[in-house]
Ligand SMILES: [Ca+2]
Ligand SMILES: [Ca+2]
């Protein structure tokens with residue numbers, strides 16, 4: 799039912815979507831388990847983006863952005879790598895004999911919707927406390943300009 803609710807919410811947004819920037823939407827943030835990810839990437843800004851496909855249509859529609867808190871190279875075989883490091887999730891890239899390990903923050907700093915799944919994020923929320931989705935997240939930006947920035951946030955994007 800949760801997936802259906804998400805799908806309905808995304809569909810509602812798409813149906814309501816005008817060509818110009820629309821008002822501030824109220825999309826429900828979720829905190830999907832990392833195991834449900836469909837991809838991840840270490841970006842040039844040093845943050846690690848994890849992608850999810852909440853409506854299961856094969857295309858990413860939701861992303862969480864995490865700090866990388868530790869990186870290291872190890873020659874340990876893949877099967878001996880930890881899934882977690884002191885409770886924080888671990889990602890890795892295999893470079894032949896070595897693995898580059900990325901330990902990321904347990905909870906995301908940003909949550910981002912890509913409602914039309916075009917690769918450009920449409921709505922970003924910031925969670926300065928990094929304590930998961932619990933209502934203290936704040937609107938951060940609409941990189942695609944799909945949504946208009948609430949007056950109380952304009953000029954205060956940091
Ligand atoms: Ca999708
Ligand atoms: Ca988009």
Ligand SMILES: [Ca+2]
Pocket residue numbers: 925927928929930931932933934935
């Ligand atoms: Ca939070």
